[in-house]
Amino acid sequence: MTALAPAPIAATAPPEIRPYSAYVYAYPHKTAYRPLPDRPALRDLWHGERKDALSLYLHIPFCEIRCGFCNLFTRIGAPDGLTGRYLDALERQAVAVRDALGDDGPVSFANAAFGGGTPTFLTALELERLCDIAERRMGADLRAVPLSVETSPATATADRLAVLAERGATRVSIGVQSFLPDEARAAVRPQRRADVEAALGRIRDARVPVLNIDLIYGIDGQTPATWRTSLDAALAWRPEELYLYPLYVRPLTGLARRTALTDRAWDEQRLNLYRQGRDHLLAHGYEQVSMRMFRLAGTAPQGPDDHACQTDGMIGLGCGARSYTSALHYSFDYAVDMGEIRGIIDDYTGTEDFTRAVHGRPTNGDEARRRHLLQSLLQAQGMPVADYRERFGAGPHEDFPAELAAFAARGWLEQDGRGPLLRLSPEGLAHSDALGPELFSPAVRAAMAAYEAK
Numbered sequence: 001m002t003a004l005a006p007a008p009i010a011a012t013a014p015p016e017i018r019p020y021s022a023y024v025y026a027y028p029h030k031t032a033y034r035p036l037p038d039r040p041a042l043r044d045l046w047h048g049e050r051k052d053a054l055s056l057y058l059h060i061p062f063c064e065i066r067c068g069f070c071n072l073f074t075r076i077g078a079p080d081g082l083t084g085r086y087l088d089a090l091e092r093q094a095v096a097v098r099d100a101l102g103d104d105g106p107v108s109f110a111n112a113a114f115g116g117g118t119p120t121f122l123t124a125l126e127l128e129r130l131c132d133i134a135e136r137r138m139g140a141d142l143r144a145v146p147l148s149v150e151t152s153p154a155t156a157t158a159d160r161l162a163v164l165a166e167r168g169a170t171r172v173s174i175g176v177q178s179f180l181p182d183e184a185r186a187a188v189r190p191q192r193r194a195d196v197e198a199a200l201g202r203i204r205d206a207r208v209p210v211l212n213i214d215l216i217y218g219i220d221g222q223t224p225a226t227w228r229t230s231l232d233a234a235l236a237w238r239p240e241e242l243y244l245y246p247l248y249v250r251p252l253t254g255l256a257r258r259t260a261l262t263d264r265a266w267d268e269q270r271l272n273l274y275r276q277g278r279d280h281l282l283a284h285g286y287e288q289v290s291m292r293m294f295r296l297a298g299t300a301p302q303g304p305d306d307h308a309c310q311t312d313g314m315i316g317l318g319c320g321a322r323s324y325t326s327a328l329h330y331s332f333d334y335a336v337d338m339g340e341i342r343g344i345i346d347d348y349t350g351t352e353d354f355t356r357a358v359h360g361r362p363t364n365g366d367e368a369r370r371r372h373l374l375q376s377l378l379q380a381q382g383m384p385v386a387d388y389r390e391r392f393g394a395g396p397h398e399d400f401p402a403e404l405a406a407f408a409a410r411g412w413l414e415q416d417g418r419g420p421l422l423r424l425s426p427e428g429l430a431h432s433d434a435l436g437p438e439l440f441s442p443a444v445r446a447a448m449a450a451y452e453a454k
Contacts, residue, residue: 017434019267020246024378024436026322027371028361030334032447039356042100045325050313051101053110056140058090058130059318060114061345062121064154075341083122085349087129093317094137096354109140113148117320120155124163131167143168146302153191153199161206171302172203173212178219179233186220187247200237210240210302217273218247218266227273231280240299243292244277246270246433274430288380291432319348330360367441369399374439378432382423396422403438
């Protein structure tokens with residue numbers, strides 16, 4: 001990329017950008033992935049890559065219910081034998097991937113995660129097998145690295161949690177969303193508070209070091225008072241981490257078929273609830289890690305924060321998982337519609353040859369710069385400019401003068417972004433879901449716009 005002189009800060013007010021454009025947890029998004037015509041061999045993709053501090057992610061695409069806001073790759077329930085067939089395929093994939101990593105350098109894992117879907121949809125015996133696949137087939141020492149596992153109130157049973165604790169889980173994340181039954185129903189997530197509290201008690205009894213609770217703001221009918229009720233109910237458990245998510249209404253989800261919460265008044269409601277939640281957690285001893293993530297002061301991080309992975313090196317196993325090399329991000333096909341998801345899962349369980357990448361997007365050159373800047377800048381600690389310059393040979397203001405000038409003009413950057421640390425202001429963090437998409441490349445924007453939801 002040609003180095004450019006930093007652009008001057010704009011003197012006029014920038015055009016308005018709505019605060020909730022898109023939740024950016026990975027770049028590029030899977031809607032920008034496409035079938036790879038050459039189907040490159042995994043051994044070639046990973047040859048020469050650094051493999052001594054990899055991240056391992058195992059994806060389980062099953063849930064007992066599907067929440068109204070969810071557009072994740074997951075299906076409700078599993079017919080007899082499907083979870084077993086899925087684990088068979090996962091094991092075949094693990095064998096192929098571990099072989100593809102080769103022996104041209106040391107292979108080891110720095111952290112691991114089980115996500116979904118709901119990994120604890122699996123039985124205790126199936127969770128044992130999942131851990132065995134990670135350890136015996138991939139070579140990850142789960143008791144020696146941070147291991148994060150997602151769960152739900154209905155599936156956080158004592159026997160499942162005992163397996164996870166014994167196998168080395170250091171973090172359990174539970175999606176509560178709201179402690180109030182009326183709000184849970186409004187989000188198409190029927191649950192009883194008593195069941196939620198019981199699940200939280202079982203997690204604490206399992207003595208997993210870190211408990212994370214997910215909450216959602218912006219639910220239809222939610223008020224500052226009811227939001228405070230959920231915040232205080234979560235704080236009663238003194239979780240080591242809390243995630244505060246704004247509600248999104250996405251195509252093909254349950255809420256998209258039932259509601260039209262898309263106006264500017266809703267934007268303002270979510271911003272106000274975000275600020276209330278942020279200030280409440282800061283006052284109770286939590287530190288802000290990102291717009292969404294808050295960590296109890298003194299708690300050690302359990303793996304990369306908020307999906308921050310600037311230098312790639314991700315191994316994803318399962319039909320909804322992504323893998324990242326320095327030049328290519330790859331996965332399997334993506335869908336939201338339940339029928340499409342069932343078909344993709346069936347194709348995955350029937351696959352024998354996992355030696356090639358079939359679906360993905362190149363991420364070298366300009367895209368690597370955008371990814372590093374985007375995912376570093378969205379962290380509250382900010383990005384050392386020297387680290388960016390060392391990696392890419394130029395500073396972020398040289399590579400992205402217009403974007404950073406616009407962020408500064410909106411008051412989203414501390415010190416107008418000119419210090420040794422490029423960091424968001426509190427208002428910039430609040431607008432992370434507007435700022436992130438502004439850094440997408442034209443090519444990625446075009447690919448996402450051309451994607452047909454299915």
